[in-house]
Amino acid sequence: MKALSLLGLLPASALALDALSVAFTSDEASHLYNVIRRNSELDYGCRPVVMRSEGEHRLHAIVSSEQLESLKRSLDPAVVRIEVSENLQKRQAATAPIGKGDRFKGGKVAPQGLGSRKAGQPVDLGGIMNVDEVYSAMKGLENKYKTDLFTAPYKTYEGQTVIGGVANKAEQKKKDKQYIYLTSGIHARERGGPDNLIYFISDLLYANEHRTGLTYGKKKYTNSQVKKALGTGIVFIPLTNPDGVRYDQKNGNLWRKNRNPTSSFPGNERSVGVDLNRNFDFLWNYTKHFDPSVSPASNNPSSEAFYGTAPFSEPETKNMAWVYDMFPKIRWFIDVHSAAGTLLYSWGDDVNQANDPKQNLFNPRYDGKRGVVEDSLYKEYIDEEDWYNVALQANRTTDAMVSVGGRTYEPQQAVGLYPTSGASDDYSFSRWHKNKKVNKVYGYTMEFGYPTNFYPTSEEFIQNILDTNAGFMEFCLTAAEIGLKD
Ligand SMILES: [Zn+2]
Structure with missing residues (x-):
């Protein structure tokens, strides 16, 4: 009877959600590669990520019970094992709540991060920020700290505006003094992303004003480090x-894409929307650029990885790219996602190599050959120094996240076991490779949280803020050390 009454509290759409969190495990990564290649339409989260733990390789996905039955029939259990870790519908009852009302009172109250609060005190933030609270939190920063806000030029399909801010020392509020760019909320269901970013900026501004340091779990930063991080010039859009996000928060149906219905089929709800993180101008036309055996995106509107009707067909991705024109000196970028526990660095289309500059994403000679990570027909060229820099940053940042004391994070090359096209991190790094007149940007994808667990519990929500905020801090400091300019 208890289970029944619990179900009664869930919205009707959640009851219709048939979603199981599964892990494929194998002794050989290549077997998992074959699982992805043969089942490219499964929901692998942001992108397929294979983690190594205790001598085996793990790949996470969200599947329906029908898909699970078919997978069980097609996979040899002696080679690839399937563990059903969680029924996501049941789990929803235990997730962190979405805020009701407006805790920031239209901007009269400014958000305060976790790193600037007294240690050891229990924290109740009031749940995950709803969409209106994200806007009023930004207003709160503007009112309290004179943070410069900007409105991105393209309105969303539902007519919402996307806003961003510049967190800086007062004397540096110039467009050519911004070197760091942070975004979150591109995949709607990845709850807590905007909160991570807003609370981090709030911490920096609070600690700067009060001349204190910041503490994230066991990881501490001094006030001079706070000042140094602010000095890197941070442009941020907490909710792209x-x-x-509005749709996911209302329905609790693990919504990932935007809400553009242009390509949708009548009566097919899952065919609404574009996967914005396959819509950037980076090898977007994957059927031309990649080997036919891989699917780095999808041209099927019902897929979670539907790439849209053209590169930058969507207002949300146009807004994210516009920021590079507004702030031309941006050098370092993170797009914040969940849920895997990784920091991914370039490239994401194939395995890196530093020997043959001709094997590069713009060379038509390699069309139809990219994306097979197991072969050496094609590997993506990266300059040796760039490779060293992007990996060093990923190592430092994940080390800091681990130092918080909550859980492990791994630095990985974005391609991992399987390629992606049209992603924000690769687009940002590829801009300079296409046009040497624009600034070179090192682009990253941060995946906070736990595999395929997009709706954190209240405890996980808090831990994610601590982990990511230490990561952002370290990212800014390491960027300053490696270099903010060419
Ligand atoms: Zn994502």
Whole structure:
């Protein structure tokens, strides 16, 4: 009877959600590679990520019970094992709540991060910020700290505006003094992303004003480090996909895409929306650029990885790219996602190599050959120094996240076991490779949280803020050390 009454509290759409969190495990990564290749339409989260733990390789996915039955029939259990770790519908009852009302009172109250609070005190933030609270939190920063806000030029399908801010020392509020760019909320269901970013900026501004340091679990930063991080000039957009987040928060149906219905089929709800993180101008036309055996995106509107009708067909991705024109000196970028526990660095289309500059994403000679990570027909060229820098940053940042004391994070090359096209991190790094007149940007994808667990519990929500905030801090400091300019 208890289970029944619990189900009664869930919205109707959640009851219709048939979603199981599964892990494929194998002794050989290549077997998992074959699982992805043969089942490219499964929901692998942001992108397929294979983690190594205790001598085996693990790949996570969200599947329906029908898909699970078919997988069980097609996979040899002696080679690839399937563990059903969680029924996501049941789990929803235990997730961190979405805030009701407006805790920031239209901007009269400014958000305060976790790193600037007294240690050891229990924290109740009031749940995950709803979409309106993200806007009023930004207003709160503007009112309290004179943070410069900007409105991105393209409205979303539902007519919402996307806003960003510049967190800086007062004397540096110039467009050519911003070197760091942070975004979150592109995949709607990845709850807590905008909160991570807003609380981090709030911490920096609070600690700067009060001349204190910041503490994230066991990881501490001094006030001079706070000042140094602020000096890197941070441009941030906490919520790049407000339509999708509003829809996910209302329905609890693990919504990932935006809400553009242009390509949708009548009566097919899952065919609404574009996967914004396959819509950037980076090898977007994957059927031309990649080997036919891999699917780095999808041209099927019902897929979670539907790439849209053209590169930058969506207002949300146009807004994210526009920031590079507004702030031309941006050098370092993170797009914040969940849920895997990784920091991914370039490239994401194939395995890196530093020997043959001709094997590069713009060379038509390699069309139809990219993306097979197991072969050496094609590997993506990266300059040796760039490779060293992007990996060093990923190592430092994940080390800091681990130092918080909550859990492990791994630095990985974005391609991992399987390629992606049209992603924000690769687009940002590829801009300079296409046009040497623009600034070179090192682009990253941060995946906080636990595999395929997009709706954190209240405890996980808090831990994610601590982990990511230490990561952002370290990212800014390491960027300053490696270099903010060419
Ligand atoms: Zn994502």
